[in-house]
Amino acid sequence: MVTREEKDRIALLQGTLDLLILRTLLFGPQHGQGIARAIQEQSDDVLLVDHGALYPALQRLETKEWISAKWGTSSNNRKARFYSLTKGGRKQLAHETSRWRKLAAAIGRVLGPEIIEG
Amino acid sequence: MFRRRQRTDTDFSEELRAHLELEADRLREQGFSDEDARAMAHCNLGNIMNIEERFYEAGRWMWLDQLLQDIRYALRMLRRSPSFSAIVILTLALCIGANTAIFSVIDATLLRPLPYPEPGRLAEIVIHFRYHGEEADQRYQTNATWELVRDHATDLDSAAYSSGTAGVNFAADGRAQYIQQQRVAAGFFRVLGVPPMLGREFTRDEDRPGGPAVVVLSHHFWRRVFHEDPAIVGRKVILRGEPFTVVGVMPEYFRSDAPADLWTPLRPSNTGEGVSANYDIIARPKRGVTWAQADSQIEAIGARAIEQMHISKDVFARMRLETLQRIETQNTRLPLLIVWAAVGLVLLIGCANVTSLLLAKGSTRAREIATRLAIGGGRHAVTRQFLVESLVLAVIGGVAGLAVAYADLRVLQAMAANTFPIGDVRLDARMLAATGCLAIACSLLAGIFPAVEASGVDIRAALTARGVASTRKRWTRRLLVSGEVAVAVVLLVAAGLFVRTLAHLYQLRPGFDPTNVIAASFSLQDARYDTAQKVNQLLDSSLARMQALPGVDSAAAGLSLPYQLDADDFVRRVDGHEASDQQIITDVNYVTPDYFRTLRIPLVRGRDFRPSDGPKSASVAIVNSAFVRRYFSKQESLGSHLAWRDSKVEIVGIVDDVQETAQWGDFGPIGTVPMVYIPAAQTADDYFKLIHTWLSPNWIVRSNVRSETITRTIQQVASTVDPLLPIANFRTMNELRSLSLGQQRFQATVLATLSGLALLLAVVGLYGLMSQSVVERTRELGIRLALGSSVLRAIRDAALPGLTLALAGVAVGCAIAALSVRVLQHLLWGVTATDPLTFTSVALGLVLVAGCASLIPALRITRLNPADTLRDE
Numbered sequence: 001m002v003t004r005e006e007k008d009r010i011a012l013l014q015g016t017l018d019l020l021i022l023r024t025l026l027f028g029p030q031h032g033q034g035i036a037r038a039i040q041e042q043s044d045d046v047l048l049v050d051h052g053a054l055y056p057a058l059q060r061l062e063t064k065e066w067i068s069a070k071w072g073t074s075s076n077n078r079k080a081r082f083y084s085l086t087k088g089g090r091k092q093l094a095h096e097t098s099r100w101r102k103l104a105a106a107i108g109r110v111l112g113p114e115i116i117e118g
Numbered sequence: 119m120f121r122r123r124q125r126t127d128t129d130f131s132e133e134l135r136a137h138l139e140l141e142a143d144r145l146r147e148q149g150f151s152d153e154d155a156r157a158m159a160h161c162n163l164g165n166i167m168n169i170e171e172r173f174y175e176a177g178r179w180m181w182l183d184q185l186l187q188d189i190r191y192a193l194r195m196l197r198r199s200p201s202f203s204a205i206v207i208l209t210l211a212l213c214i215g216a217n218t219a220i221f222s223v224i225d226a227t228l229l230r231p232l233p234y235p236e237p238g239r240l241a242e243i244v245i246h247f248r249y250h251g252e253e254a255d256q257r258y259q260t261n262a263t264w265e266l267v268r269d270h271a272t273d274l275d276s277a278a279y280s281s282g283t284a285g286v287n288f289a290a291d292g293r294a295q296y297i298q299q300q301r302v303a304a305g306f307f308r309v310l311g312v313p314p315m316l317g318r319e320f321t322r323d324e325d326r327p328g329g330p331a332v333v334v335l336s337h338h339f340w341r342r343v344f345h346e347d348p349a350i351v352g353r354k355v356i357l358r359g360e361p362f363t364v365v366g367v368m369p370e371y372f373r374s375d376a377p378a379d380l381w382t383p384l385r386p387s388n389t390g391e392g393v394s395a396n397y398d399i400i401a402r403p404k405r406g407v408t409w410a411q412a413d414s415q416i417e418a419i420g421a422r423a424i425e426q427m428h429i430s431k432d433v434f435a436r437m438r439l440e441t442l443q444r445i446e447t448q449n450t451r452l453p454l455l456i457v458w459a460a461v462g463l464v465l466l467i468g469c470a471n472v473t474s475l476l477l478a479k480g481s482t483r484a485r486e487i488a489t490r491l492a493i494g495g496g497r498h499a500v501t502r503q504f505l506v507e508s509l510v511l512a513v514i515g516g517v518a519g520l521a522v523a524y525a526d527l528r529v530l531q532a533m534a535a536n537t538f539p540i541g542d543v544r545l546d547a548r549m550l551a552a553t554g555c556l557a558i559a560c561s562l563l564a565g566i567f568p569a570v571e572a573s574g575v576d577i578r579a580a581l582t583a584r585g586v587a588s589t590r591k592r593w594t595r596r597l598l599v600s601g602e603v604a605v606a607v608v609l610l611v612a613a614g615l616f617v618r619t620l621a622h623l624y625q626l627r628p629g630f631d632p633t634n635v636i637a638a639s640f641s642l643q644d645a646r647y648d649t650a651q652k653v654n655q656l657l658d659s660s661l662a663r664m665q666a667l668p669g670v671d672s673a674a675a676g677l678s679l680p681y682q683l684d685a686d687d688f689v690r691r692v693d694g695h696e697a698s699d700q701q702i703i704t705d706v707n708y709v710t711p712d713y714f715r716t717l718r719i720p721l722v723r724g725r726d727f728r729p730s731d732g733p734k735s736a737s738v739a740i741v742n743s744a745f746v747r748r749y750f751s752k753q754e755s756l757g758s759h760l761a762w763r764d765s766k767v768e769i770v771g772i773v774d775d776v777q778e779t780a781q782w783g784d785f786g787p788i789g790t791v792p793m794v795y796i797p798a799a800q801t802a803d804d805y806f807k808l809i810h811t812w813l814s815p816n817w818i819v820r821s822n823v824r825s826e827t828i829t830r831t832i833q834q835v836a837s838t839v840d841p842l843l844p845i846a847n848f849r850t851m852n853e854l855r856s857l858s859l860g861q862q863r864f865q866a867t868v869l870a871t872l873s874g875l876a877l878l879l880a881v882v883g884l885y886g887l888m889s890q891s892v893v894e895r896t897r898e899l900g901i902r903l904a905l906g907s908s909v910l911r912a913i914r915d916a917a918l919p920g921l922t923l924a925l926a927g928v929a930v931g932c933a934i935a936a937l938s939v940r941v942l943q944h945l946l947w948g949v950t951a952t953d954p955l956t957f958t959s960v961a962l963g964l965v966l967v968a969g970c971a972s973l974i975p976a977l978r979i980t981r982l983n984p985a986d987t988l989r990d991e
Contacts, residue, residue, distance in 0.1 A: 052164030
C-alpha cells in the first residue's frame with residue numbers, strides 16, 4: 001500500500017492541518033480516519049497526516065464551532081464520529097483558502113523558477 | 119471564554135478506539151494480516167495516552183485544576199502535622215478575629231457615613247480656638263450666636279439642638295415611666311434631611327418660650343407604647359407632667375446623636391440656658407452653595423459673635439464649619455484609633471509568628487522539595503504549592519476568626535454598654551469582606567517569604583547533607599522574633615500606662631463613705647414641679663417618710679452625687695481682699711440638710727446646713743476645700759460672700775472634697791473640683807427649672823438593710839408621694855464610679871488583653887525558634903560535650919542567642935514606645951507618658967519571660983548523650 005518512500009513524504013506545516021480538514025469536509029460529513037485518508041489520497045500520498053495530531057485538531061475546530069460532530073455508522077458498519085462543516089466553518093475555509101493561496105504564490109515568487117537537478 | 123466542555127473524556131477515547139478499528143479495517147483490505155493491521159494502526163496513531171492528555175488539558179481551566187490539586191495536597195500536609203496546623207490556625211483565628219471585631223466597631227462609629235442624605239455636607243458650627251499651640255473646637259453656642267447664625271447665614275440651612283438626651287417623665291394609662299427626651303429647634307429634621315414618617319416637625323411658632331406643647335416620637339417608642347397606632351398624630355400624651363400633642367413620628371432608621379425616645383421643641387431663649395453656651399448648631403450648605411462659601415460666611419458672622427465674648431487678645435478664635443461626623447465622634451476617635459493600631463500590631467506579630475513557623479516547616483521539608491525538583495517539578499510549582507498552603511491555613515484561620523470576632527464583639531458590647539458608645543455594631547457583608555481581605559493579606563504576608571525561600575532550596579545539598587538549615591534562613595527568623603518582641607514591648611507599655619491610669623483613678627480617695635448608700639434618681643423637668651415650693655414639698659415629704667423607714671440611718675437629696683457629672687456655673691467674690699468683678703467658674707450643687715451626713719462627707723470648718731436655712735432666712739452656702747484652695751489664697755473664706763445669680767450667699771462651712779466629674783477644667787475623668795453647695799430650700803424657681811432640664815436629682819439613703827429591700831421601700835415611698843413620678847434607676851456609689859470610669863476601663867481592658875496576646879505570641883515565637891535551633895545543633899552540642907565541654911557551658915551557649923534576640927527586641931521596643939506614647943498623653947491620668955516604672959517593669963518582665971523561653975529548650979541538652987551523637991556520625 002505504501003506507494004512512496006518515507007523520505008518523500010512531507011509533514012504538515014503548522015496550521016495547515018486545520019485548513020485541510022475543513023476542505024475535506026466540504027464534500028460532506030466524514031469521520032476522523034476518513035479525513036486522514038482523504039487528505040493523504042488527494043495529495044497523492046505526499047502529505048502525511050499524523051493521526052495523533054488529527055484528533056486534538058478536530059476537537060479544536062469543534063470547540064471553535066467550525067465543525068460539528070455526531071456519532072454515526074461508517075460504510076463498513078463501524079461506529080464512528082462524523083464531522084460536518086458548519087456555516088462558520090465554510091466562511092473560515094474561504095478565508096483561509098485565499099490566504100493560503102496568496103501565501104503560496106508569494107513564496108513561489110520568492111523562490112523563483114524550479115531548478116531541476118540532474 | 120471558559121465555556122464548559124460538553125464532551126467527556128470517555129467519548130474522546132471511544133473515538134480513538136473507533137479510529138483504530140477503521141484504520142485496521144482499511145489496512146486489512148490492503149492485505150495485511152489482522153495482527154499487523156492492528157499494530158500498524160496503533161503505530162500510526164502514536165501514544166494514545168498523550169493524545170488523551172492533550173484533549174484533557176485543552177478543555178480545562180488548567181490553573182483551576184492545578185489549584186484544586188494544590189489545595190488537596192495542602193490539606194493532606196496540614197492533616198499530617200496537626201499540631202503545627204493547630205498552632206497556625208489558632209494564631210490566625212485570634213488575630214483575624216480581634217481585628218474583625220475592632221474593625222467592625224471602627225466601621226460603625228468612625229467610617230460609615232452618618233445615616234442621612236448627603237452626610238458629607240452636614241456640618242456642626244464650631245468656634246475654633248488656638249492658644250499657645252493648643253487647639254480646640256468649641257461646639258456649644260449661646261442663644262445670641264444661634265440668632266446671629268439663624269438670621270444672617272443665608273448660605274446655610276441651620277438648626278439649633280441640645281446634644282444628648284435628658285430623662286423625663288412620661289405617663290400613659292396611669293403608669294409613669296422614665297424616658298429619654300432630646301430637645302431640638304424647628305428645622306432640625308429638615309437640616310438632617312429626614313422628614314417625619316407621619317405628621318410633621320416643629321414650626322417656628324412652636325419653638326419659642328411659651329409655645330404650644332408638641333412632641334415628635336421615635337419609631338421604637340411609637341411601637342413600644344402606642345403599638346404603631348396610625349392615628350397617633352394629633353393625640354395628646356402626658357409628658358413632663360402636662361399634656362403634649364403628638365405632631366409627628368420619625369421613620370425607623372432615623373437616629374439622632376443620642377438614643378432618644380422622643381423629641382420636644384428646644385425653645386431657645388436669651389434667658390436661662392441660652393445665656394451660656396448650651397446649644398449645638400447643625401447646618402447644611404444650601405443647594406448650589408459650596409462648603410467653602412458657607413464656611414467663609416460663617417467666619418464673617420462668627421467674627422461678630424466672638425467680638426461679644428470679650429476673649430483675651432492672645433487667643434485666636436474663628437467660627438467655622440466642621441463635619442457633623444467628626445464632631446459626633448470627637449471623644450471616641452482617639453481611643454478607638456489607638457485600639458485599632460494595637461490590634462493591627464497584634465496581627466503583625468501573629469503573621470510574623472506564622473511566617474517563622476512556615477520557615478521552620480519549610481526547612482524540614484527541604485528533602486521533599488529537593489526530591490520534587492530533582493524529578494522535574496518546577497520551582498514555580500513549589501512556590502505556588504507553598505503559597506496555596508498558607509492560603510488554606512489563612513482561610514481556615516479566617517473562618518475560625520469570624521467565630522472569634524463574634525465572641526469578641528459580644529464582650530466588647532457588654533463592656534462598653536452605658537459607658538462608651540460604640541454604636542450599632544453587627545457582623546455583616548462588610549465584615550465578611552474585611553475578614554476575607556485580612557485572611558488573604560495574612561496568607562501573603564506570612565506565606566510569600568517562606569514560599570520563595572523554599573523554592574530556592576539547593577537540591578544537591580538537601581539531598582546529600584543531613585538537612586542543615588542555611589544560616590540565611592535563621593537570620594530572617596531571628597529578625598522576625600526580635601521584631602515581635604519589640605512590637606510586644608510597645609503594646610505592653612501602652613497597656614501598662616492605661617492600667618496605671620485606671621489604677622490611679624480607682625485608688626483616688628473618694629472623700630466620703632461609699633458603702634451602704636443607695637441612690638435613686640428621678641426627673642423634675644416636670645410641669646408639676648415648676649416652683650421651688652413644689653420641689654421642696656416633694657423632697658421634704660419623701661425624705662421624712664424615708665427617714666422613718668426601719669434600718670435607715672439617714673436620707674437626703676441632692677442634684678448631683680460624687681462621681682456624677684455636675685452642673686457648673688459662675689460666681690463672684692463680693693467682699694474682702696479678693697473681691698472682684700471677675701466671674702469664677704465652679705460646680706454648683708443643691709442639697710438637702712442631711713446630704714453631708716448621709717454621704718459622710720466630713721465638715722472641715724464652719725457648720726452644716728440646717729433645716730432652718732429656709733427661703734426666708736439669710737442665704738448660705740457651703741464650699742469644698744478645692745474651692746477654697748483655688749479661689750481664696752489671701753483671705754478667710756468662712757464668712758465671705760459670693761454673688762450667685764440673683765442672690766448673695768454667705769459661706770458658712772467648708773467640707774472635704776469628693777471625687778466629681780466636671781465639664782470644665784483639667785480634672786480628668788474624676789477629680790476634686792471646686793464646688794458650691796446651696797440648700798435646696800433656698801434655691802430659686804428659675805434655677806430649679808433650668809437645672810432640671812439637664813440633670814435628674816437623686817435621693818440618697820444610708821441604711822443597714824439589704825439593697826433589694828431598701829430599693830423596694832424607696833420605690834413604695836416615691837409612689838405614695840407622687841404615683842406619677844417614676845424612679846429612673848437605683849445605683850450604689852461603686853456603680854457610679856464604674857460608670858464615670860467606663861472609657862478608662864474599656865481602654866485598659868482592651869489594651870491589656872491585646873498586649874497579653876502579643877506577649878504570648880512573641881514568647882511562642884521565641885520558644886519555637888530556640889527549640890528548633892537546639893534540635894538542629896544537637897550534633898554540634900553533642901560533639902562539644904564529648905570533647906569535654908561542661909553541660910552548663912553548652913546550655914549557656916544554646917540559650918544565649920535567644921536572650922540576645924529578646925534584649926535587642928526590648929531595646930528597640932522601648933525606643934519606639936518612648937517616641938510614640940506621646941499620642942496617649944491626653945488619655946493618661948496620674949501617670950506620665952514616659953512613666954519609668956511602666957517602662958522598667960515591661961522591659962524586665964519581658965527579659966525574664968524571654969529568658970525562660972530560651973532556657974527551657976536549652977535545658978534539653980542535659981538529656982543529651984554524647985555517645986549517641988558520636989555513634990550517629
